[in-house]
Amino acid sequence: MKMLCSLAVVASLISLPALAATPAAQLDNKPAFIAGLIKKMTLEEKIGQLRLISIGTEMPQPRILQEIAAGRIGGTFNTVTPSENRPLQDAAVKHSRLGIPIFFAYDIVHGHRTVFPISLAQASSWDMDAIALGARTSAIEASADGIDMTFAPMVDISRDPRWGRTSEGFGEDPHLVSEIAKVTVRGFQGTSAANRDSLMASVKHFALYGAVEGGRDYNTVDMSPMRMYQDYLPPYRAAIDAGAGGVMVALNSINGVPATSNTWLMHDLLRKDWGFKGVTVSDHGAITELVRHGVAQDNREAARLAIKAGIDMSMHDALYLQELPGLIKSGAVSIREIDNAVREVLGAKYDMGLFHDPYRRIGVAANDPADVNAESRLHRAAARQVARASMVLLENRNQTLPLKKSGTIALVGPLADSQLDILGSWSAAGVARQAITLRQGLRDVAGDKVRVIYARGANITNDERIVEYLNYLDTDNPEIIQDKRSPADMIAEAVKVAEEADVIVAAVGESRGMSHESSSRTRLDIPASQRALLEALKATGKPLVLVLMNGRPLELTWEQAHADAVLETWFSGTEGGHAIADVLFGDYNPSGKLPVSFPRSVGQIPTYYNRLRVGRPFVEGKPGNYTSQYFEEKNGPLYPFGYGLSYTDFDVSPITLSAPAMARKGKLDASVTVRNTGARDGETVLQLYIHDEAASVVRPEKELKDFRKVALKAGESRTVRFTLDEDDLKFFNARLQHVAEAGQFAVQIGLDSENVQQAVFELR
The missing domain is CATH 2.60.40.10 (Immunoglobulins)
Incomplete structure (x- = not known):
């Protein structure tokens, strides 16, 4: 009600917008229409189009409406229902001077309402049809919620699994990631980004973000041009060639120059060499960060560097709004540079179909869903199909799998019954209570002939410092909830349950927050609390099946040596529990292959298959002295790129x-x-x-x-x-x-x- 009242006040002060009377013939001519519109715009309105704000974090809602109506906002992100977006679009279309629509963006990385497996898992399918199904379904759901653009796909090549955002990407190989980039862009955008059920794809993070030094998020990248062109740039190029309408610019520096101020990257490579005609968007607060990078003395210089480099829209800061007028007045920035950026923003809106119909995806209020989280809005069958295809069977000694649909199964582990964790990071508008855990999935798929008994067995970690870190972002709704019992009591309960069973299924790995932005790790092993549980379970002598849930390659030398079967499920999404159970019971024969190499230890990093040749190569079976090798352990990956078993041969x-x-x-x-x-x-x-x-x-x-x-x-x-x-x-x-x-x-x-x-x- 407060938002509507504020809108009424704004409406009483502003005349009808000029775009309402635009002839259809002119509207259908994109270059002429945009050129004509730019001529009508004031400098303040132009700068307003370059501003992308975060709903709920930058300013209160009434102020947002006033800013939109004043023409000082070009787009927003983080609203995910038509009823939220409609008043914002009303302020732009009905109450701003020119009636220029805004667009609505969101991070739809691996699903919207229905959460599909994380990107790394989808890459494990090597199934372009399954990946396309996930992207197309996501676009259908998100567009029905009034969203116009997604900040995806994330196509950063990643060869250091310490990096938390490994989970968001598609692995280590330029060819595989490039093929997935093309399929995902086409899935999001359909036959046209203007379609009612399509989203504009904004490929990220341009460029080389997956190569941050030491796998530490936001760190620097120093790379030879030859490696850049050969290995790291192809997936971005593939996404752009597939028609991606947007590019999100990376937070890292490249050979000493931040991507956000990198004229070579944004002008010479992206625009001139590759011919990109779409909109570029800074990452969250990245223009301000140019000061902290040390390439800008102050905010004024940061804004100047970014606009001159070719950053069209400034995300989550007010620097363009505050600094560009003065920079124009002083001559430090030309009006032509402003117009170039405005042209790309308006062009993206045109390509989304918003000038033809600003409410194309929002629709009318009468059609708003009574419950945005209604079960009928989910696409469970598609999510289950993609999740099953994404799983990789790493070990299967003595045909331990598939499990029989009879007898007693002991299900243990801190991830066995976690609805939140199975969704993975960047789970968009997914609701944890709608997710199927492994515990529920086993019971649903097994039926009445199998007795499933459960014990938690351990916490994700007993390190309270790590728990505090993972819960930092939302202390009211903590990601990690600790069982207050002692570790010994929890393990004792799990062992008792295991002794009653014919086989043990242990769901172990990482919480979803451990494989996320800003969640870089120095270790890749399964946390000590869970390893202690596994050692106790192994001592029972019962067959031990590990179900891994994680967002990066883990160090699994102990697990490989001691488990009877190991199934890599990653974070498998809304239907994850059913999909995992389908594979465990053999209703689906696993076919996934690893899109990343698994190192034997963190000391082997980087371990990727397409490494450059050396003059003194190590050869398996021959003496290692004076060859390129580590002498403490076996060389080569634990599990190589492309590896994956099946229930057949x-x-x-x-x-x-x-x-x-x-x-x-x-x-x-x-x-x-x-x-x-x-x-x-x-x-x-x-x-x-x-x-x-x-x-x-x-x-x-x-x-x-x-x-x-x-x-x-x-x-x-x-x-x-x-x-x-x-x-x-x-x-x-x-x-x-x-x-x-x-x-x-x-x-x-x-x-x-x-x-x-x-x-x-x-x-x-």
């Missing part, structure tokens, strides 16, 4: 090449026959890698170039053909030229990055 034949050589601008086919040699139907992922034998610069050991998910019935075989061309052999040389050099190449095809068949051909 697959065999890959030697490679058949269509020719011994490929001509420039020619093609070459590489074929294998894959056979399901087991007793169950299943799916696997065939992966094709290229190894460049010799080049003008040091090249990686191998590089993923293609993959194919193949479903085979028990005993069935199929020939799978991959086609290579010259582009598959190209790389960035020392001059940053994208070239394919003549010579010998090895093509490798297998079920993970280490176990491959190989054949050699020549590029002439």
